[in-house]
Amino acid sequence: xxxxxxSVFLVLTGIVAGLVGALTGLGGAVIITPVLSILFGxxxxxxxxxxxxxxxxxSSGAATTYIRxxxxxxxxxxxxxxxxxxxxxxxxxxxxxxxxxxxxxxLFIVFGAVILLSVYPVIRDGGVKARLKSDWSTKFFExxxxxxxxxxxxxxxxxxxxxxxxxxxxxxxxxxxxxxxVGSGVLKVLAMDxxxxxxxxxxxxxxxxxxxxxxxxxxxxxWELGYIQPLLVAPILIGVLVGAYVGSAIMEKEPSRKLKNIxxxxxxxxxxxxxxxxxxxx
Amino acid sequence: MKTPNLDIMLGVVLKLGVTLSAAIAIIGLIVVLVFGNxxxxxxxxxxxxxxxxxxxxxxxxxxxxxxxMERNALYTIITLIVLINILVSILIIPxxxxx
Numbered sequence: 001x002x003x004x005x006x007s008v009f010l011v012l013t014g015i016v017a018g019l020v021g022a023l024t025g026l027g028g029a030v031i032i033t034p035v036l037s038i039l040f041g042x043x044x045x046x047x048x049x050x051x052x053x054x055x056x057x058x059s060s061g062a063a064t065t066y067i068r069x070x071x072x073x074x075x076x077x078x079x080x081x082x083x084x085x086x087x088x089x090x091x092x093x094x095x096x097x098x099x100x101x102x103x104x105x106x107l108f109i110v111f112g113a114v115i116l117l118s119v120y121p122v123i124r125d126g127g128v129k130a131r132l133k134s135d136w137s138t139k140f141f142e143x144x145x146x147x148x149x150x151x152x153x154x155x156x157x158x159x160x161x162x163x164x165x166x167x168x169x170x171x172x173x174x175x176x177x178x179x180x181x182v183g184s185g186v187l188k189v190l191a192m193d194x195x196x197x198x199x200x201x202x203x204x205x206x207x208x209x210x211x212x213x214x215x216x217x218x219x220x221x222x223w224e225l226g227y228i229q230p231l232l233v234a235p236i237l238i239g240v241l242v243g244a245y246v247g248s249a250i251m252e253k254e255p256s257r258k259l260k261n262i263x264x265x266x267x268x269x270x271x272x273x274x275x276x277x278x279x280x281x282x
Numbered sequence: 283m284k285t286p287n288l289d290i291m292l293g294v295v296l297k298l299g300v301t302l303s304a305a306i307a308i309i310g311l312i313v314v315l316v317f318g319n320x321x322x323x324x325x326x327x328x329x330x331x332x333x334x335x336x337x338x339x340x341x342x343x344x345x346x347x348x349x350x351m352e353r354n355a356l357y358t359i360i361t362l363i364v365l366i367n368i369l370v371s372i373l374i375i376p377x378x379x380x381x
Contacts, residue, residue: 004315053331060337061300078345078361085367089375142357212338213364217371219335224376230327231314234307237334241304 007235009040014054014239015246021058022247024263027211028054028240029182030115034270037108038277042232044107045099048181049227052219054240055183059212061244071147071205076160076198079141080170084188084214087174092218095179096225108278111180115271118186119264132197137163147202160196169195178218183211292344299337306330339368 013035017028029051036047098107137143143160160166169191173184185207192203222228310326313319342365349357 007311007315053334056334056338057300057303060296060334060341074345075357078342078357078364081342081364082360082367085364085371089367089371092371093375140356209341213342213368216335216338217368220372221375223331223335228331230310230324230331231320233331234311234327237307237330238304238311241300 007231010232010235011239011242014236014241015243016239017054017236018058018240018243018245019247020243020263021240022244024260026118026267027051027183027185028058028243029180030118030267030270032236032240033111033181034115034274036232036236038273044104045095045222045225045227046229046232048095048107049219049222049229050181050233050236052177052181052215052222053228053233054236055181055215056212056219057237057241058244059183059208059210059215061241062208071201072209073145073198073202073206074209075142076145076192076196076202077206077210079163080166080188080191081210081213083167083170084174084177084184084210085217087171087176088178088214088217089174089221091175091178091180092221093178094175095181095218096221098179099225099227105278105280107180108274110278112271112273112275112278114176114180114182115267115274119267119271132161134159135161137161143196143198145202147199149201156199158199158202160192160198162196166191166196174214174217177211177214178221181218181222183215185211292341296337296341299333299340303330303334303337306333339365342368 013032014028017031017035020026020031021028029048032051032054033044033047036042036050037044095107098104138159138161141163143163144158146155146157148154149156169187173187173191176182176187177184188207188210189200189203192198192206193200198206219228306326307330310323310330312323313326314323317323342361346358346361346365349361
């Protein structure tokens with residue numbers, strides 16, 4: 001039986017996840033799943049289900065911002081979603097296999113490793129890139145665009161390259177999303193930023209748009225398997241939306257480096273905790 | 283080029299969808315926790331989750347229409363493939379998994 005106090009703690013968890021998401025650009029799942037599974041003792045599949053649902057909320061909730069600012073490149077996002085949605089189907093089916101065979105300790109280890117990998121790109125800085133020579137995919141997939149950069153106070157024109165490379169990484173991102181119940185935003189940003197040579201702002205904003213489409217593909221499979229528990233999802237969902245709203249309202253400018261580093265340190269500890277749990281040590 | 287009004291309208295629709303979903307979830311949670319009726323409360327929450335699931339699907343459907351109106355054949359097809367992938371996960375995979 002779910003109690004009022006338990007629900008209040010879940011809402012608070014959601015708020016923290018939404019805040020951290022807004023401040024660092026990482027999705028809420030890296031907070032929600034470890035907190036639910038380690039602190040609350042919620043089985044990993046239910047924690048992952050709740051995270052996946054909150055990822056959709058984060059993505060669709062940010063829609064007005066990314067459409068207004070015109071930084072999101074819907075074409076590029078959509079062309080890459082072919083791979084992320086296929087990956088999400090494969091990933092969520094794999095998750096189903098893992099959970100029904102009592103192998104969830106494996107996912108604790110993978111989850112910890114994914115959090116550790118997520119930390120690096122957040123610490124790294126991204127500036128304006130020199131334009132590289134276009135390749136065939138630039139032309140074929142129309143990997144071009146322009147946006148107004150508020151910080152630079154000028155319009156930035158850009159073009160992307162290596163679509164196939166980006167698409168391949170997106171397949172992995174989709175699998176990770178379905179397997180762990182996360183948005184895989186970090187992998188998506190890496191694929192577009194480092195792989196396809198798109199500006200970091202375009203990559204981040206396009207990733208925010210993409211995670212919702214990826215997450216819903218995995219979510220319906222989680223749903224059918226009963227991994228989405230209404231009484232767990234509702235308070236988390238409400239909390240995440242409040243946290244994301246407050247986070248974006250108080251953070252007009254980029255958060256300070258120091259604040260980011262503190263968050264990242266916390267995440268490293270969380271990641272180690274997850275790995276130890278998976279290994280059966282913690 | 284796309285008409286900006288359609289884009290902005292879509293953004294508003296998505297945000298409304300998320301807000302509506304959250305509102306229904308709050309009602310559901312109150313019904314469970316304050317009035318102690320889990321069945322009715324959970325039905326509300328399930329509805330809120332379905333509304334939330336609909337938001338990215340609407341986003342993709344709108345993009346299909348938008349690319350078709352631009353007469354961009356390649357991207358109309360690409361977006362249709364994405365839509366088919368989502369529909370497969372909704373309609374076909376669950377039937378396979380639950381066998």
